[in-house]
Amino acid sequence: DAKTTQPPSMDCAEGRAANLPCNHSTISGNEYVYWYRQIHSQGPQYIIHGLKNNETNEMASLIITEDRKSSTLILPHATLRDTAVYYCIVRSFSGGYNKLIFGAGTRLAVHP
């Protein structure tokens, strides 16, 4: 699976948009980009995923560049409860099942 690179930490003011970048320059054509987050001492929570097109759901938006080498997760109005570690993961489909391999992620701190 392709590796991802994320900044180790970011800050965001409450109510502002949080834009979390992810580089995945070695991504291949059948690989999806997934985002999860982990709030302290809890299991990871699924946020969103995409292949080529931008995606939006009730939690966030995912913007994937045209060459698919990078993406940005956008939390449109960050709240204190969005403070968490955010993981960008590239996931391939081969061998029947598809493992999620976690990197170090980005620690997002939302402050008042």
Next chain:
Amino acid sequence: GAVVSQHPSWVICKSGTSVKIECRSLDFQATTMFWYRQFPKQSLMLMATSNEGSKATYEQGVEKDKFLINHASLTLSTLTVTSAHPEDSSFYICSDMGMGAPTDTQYFGPGTRLTVL
């Protein structure tokens, strides 16, 4: 999203004893379940993948005789830490996936914190 439960949420045991952790998929049938381990201030590490009715596949460096995984039904997988030692103290998290379609999303349980004294 899908609901995954784990039991117990935390456990303390003496060194040398075995501990069983249950992972249940509550609202869909999970053909595949994954077990992860997370040490403090570190990311999640995949330990093994289990498919219902067959033997688990372990990641490199994970001792299959120490971490016994059973996936006897489509809604239940168990991880047994045998002869636990203090270095096995960790946060154990399971996750499940549906029928293996390309767009299946993997959902995670709340985790089990194991402390071995």
